[in-house]
Amino acid sequence: MPGSFHQVACPDCDNEQIVFGKASSIVTCAVCGHTLATPTGGEAVIEGDVVDTVEAR
Incomplete structure (x- = not known):
């Protein structure tokens, strides 16, 4: 079950956080x-x- 971790910039507040590419639940900005x-x-x-x-x- 390989996957990637991505650093994602929030479109609303420009916060950057790490998200798993095969996330199994909804990920929200912290x-x-x-x-x-x-x-x-x-x-x-x-x-x-x-x-x-x-x-x-």
Whole structure:
């Protein structure tokens, strides 16, 4: 079950946080609460700008 971790910038407040590419639950911004990733059963739909791929496995 390989996956990647992405550094995502929130579109509302520009906070950057790490999100797993295959997130199994909704990931929200720790600062403003905007949804950053929505699970789809495979790769999550990332709603912010992916700044960097932190680690790929």
